[in-house]
Amino acid sequence: MAESTPSVTPRVFEHTSRKDWGRSVLVLEIPDKRTFLFEDGAERSFRPDYWHKMEIIEVQANEAVRIDRIARRNQAPAPGSTRKSKAPPKKPDITxxxxxxxxxxxxxxxxxxxxxxxxxxxxxxxxxxxxxxxxxxxxxxxxxxxxxxxxxxxxxxxxxxxxxxxxxxxxxxxxxxxxxxxxxxxxxxxxxxxxxxxxxxxxxxxxxxxxxxxxxxxxxxxxxxxxxxxxxxxxxxxxxxxxxxxxxxxxxxxxxxxxxxxxxxxxxxxxxxxxxxxxxxxxxxxxxxxxxxxxxxxxxxxxxxxxxxxxxxxxxxxxx
Known part of the structure; x- marks a missing residue:
C-alpha cells in the first residue's frame, strides 16, 4: 500500500549507500516492488532483495511533511488521473x-x-x-x-x-x-x-x-x-x-x-x-x-x- 498523505506524519527513508539521492517517501508497495520518491526529484523502484537498503530515518515531523509534499508535487499524474500536470513557468523576456x-x-x-x-x-x-x-x-x-x-x-x-x-x-x-x-x-x-x-x-x-x-x-x-x-x-x-x-x-x-x-x-x-x-x-x-x-x-x-x-x-x- 502507498504511504498516506501528510494528515499522519509520513515515514522518511534513506538509501544506505546513495546518500546523494537525498531522503524519500514510500509511494507504492506491492508484493514484488516498493517505489520511493526522492528529494532529488527522481522516482526509484526496488525489488524485495534490495528493500533492506532503504532504511527509515528519524526527522522532525514538520520536515517529514515537507519532504512528502515536495516529493509528491514532483510525481507525475497516474494513468487515467484527472489531475493535470502543472504548466511550466514562463521564461523571462530577456536573454x-x-x-x-x-x-x-x-x-x-x-x-x-x-x-x-x-x-x-x-x-x-x-x-x-x-x-x-x-x-x-x-x-x-x-x-x-x-x-x-x-x-x-x-x-x-x-x-x-x-x-x-x-x-x-x-x-x-x-x-x-x-x-x-x-x-x-x-x-x-x-x-x-x-x-x-x-x-x-x-x-x-x-x-x-x-x-x-x-x-x-x-x-x-x-x-x-x-x-x-x-x-x-x-x-x-x-x-x-x-x-x-x-x-x-x-x-x-x-x-x-x-x-x-x-x-x-x-x-x-x-x-x-x-x-x-x-x-x-x-x-x-x-x-x-x-x-x-x-x-x-x-x-x-x-x-x-x-x-x-x-x-x-x-x-x-x-x-x-
Whole structure:
C-alpha cells in the first residue's frame, strides 16, 4: 500500500549507500516492488532483495511533511488521473546577453568598476564598508569558523551563537529584511541549542549538503517559517565561492533563462536550493566566457539582482 498523505506524519527513508539521492517517501508497495520518491526529484523502484537498503530515518515531523509534499508535487499524474500536470513557468523576456549588456551600462568596467566595488564589496577604510560583502565575509571567516563554533557549542554557549547569527542577519547590507531578523531574534529559547548545533552541522558536518541544509531549515522554529534569505546567508558568507545567498524572486528568473526548472517552493528546501546553485554556477561560467571576472557567488548574486528586476528587464529589452 502507498504511504498516506501528510494528515499522519509520513515515514522518511534513506538509501544506505546513495546518500546523494537525498531522503524519500514510500509511494507504492506491492508484493514484488516498493517505489520511493526522492528529494532529488527522481522516482526509484526496488525489488524485495534490495528493500533492506532503504532504511527509515528519524526527522522532525514538520520536515517529514515537507519532504512528502515536495516529493509528491514532483510525481507525475497516474494513468487515467484527472489531475493535470502543472504548466511550466514562463521564461523571462530577456536573454543572458542582454543581461550582460545591461550590467555594463551600470558598471562599464564590470565587477572591477570602482563604483561597483564601493557600493557592493567595500573599500578598505571607507565609511560604511562594515555593512558590505567583503567585511561580512571576513567576520564570518572568524566568528563562524569551525574552531569558534566547536568552542562555543562545547561550552554550551547557545545564546551567544544565537546573538551572533542575529548580528549577521542585521549587519550585512541588502540581505535579510529587518522582519526576518526580528523573527529569528524571537526564536523560542528551547530551540536555540537545536539551531546552534544545526548551524555547526550545516557548515562543517559530514553528511551531504542537501541533508544538512534541510536539517538546518527544520531547526529554525521561527514565526511564519524560515525564509530563503535566512537559511542561505551564513553558508554564503563562510563559503562565498561555493554557496549562494538566495533571493528567490531573482533566482527563479535566472534559472529559467538558463533552462533550469527550479521546482520552486516558498519553504526553503535542498532540492530547489541545489538547482538555484546550479543556475548561479552556470551564470558564473557564462560571465567568465563573456570576459567578466566575478570574484565569487556574491558577485553572481548582485549581477542577477541588478539585471532581473522588472525595471532592468524593461530597460535592457526595450519592451514595456
Amino acid at each position: 543572458f546577453g542582454q543581461q550582460v549588456a545591461y550590467f555594463m551600462t551600470l558598471y562599464p568596467v564590470g565587477f572591477e568598476d570602482e563604483s561597483y566595488i564601493k557600493s557592493e564589496r567595500g573599500v578598505a577604510g571607507a565609511k560604511g564598508r562594515e555593512k558590505l560583502k567583503d567585511a561580512a565575509i571576513e567576520r564570518a571567516e572568524d566568528l563562524l569558523s569551525q574552531k569558534n563554533l566547536d568552542e562555543l557549542t562545547g561550552n554550551r554557549s547557545y545564546e551567544e551563537i544565537h546573538q551572533m547569527i542575529y548580528e549577521f542577519l542585521t549587519s550585512t547590507k541588502s540581505t535579510t529584511q529587518k522582519a526576518e531578523a526580528t523573527r529569528f531574534k524571537n526564536l523560542p529559547e528551547d530551540s536555540r541549542e537545536t539551531v546552534a548545533l544545526a548551524l555547526r552541522e550545516l557548515l562543517y558536518g559530514e553528511r551531504t549538503y542537501p541533508i544538512r541544509f534541510d536539517s538546518f531549515v527544520a531547526a529554525l522554529d521561527v514565526e511564519d517559517g524560515a525564509t530563503w534569505p535566512l537559511t542561505t546567508l551564513l553558508s554564503a558568507l563562510v563559503y562565498p565561492a561555493d554557496h549562494l545567498f538566495v533571493k528567490p524572486t531573482f533566482l527563479k528568473k535566472q534559472a529559467l533563462i538558463l533552462d533550469i526548472d527550479p521546482k520552486y517552493d516558498t519553504t526553503p528546501n535542498s532540492t530547489t536550493y541545489m538547482q538555484f546553485l546550479e543556475a548561479a554556477k552556470k551564470t558564473m561560467e557564462l560571465l567568465q566566457e563573456a570576459g567578466q571576472r566575478p570574484r565569487d557567488l556574491w558577485d553572481v548574486h548582485v549581477f542577477i539582482c541588478k539585471t532581473l528586476s522588472p525595471k532592468a528587464i524593461k530597460e535592457a529589452t526595450g519592451v514595456a
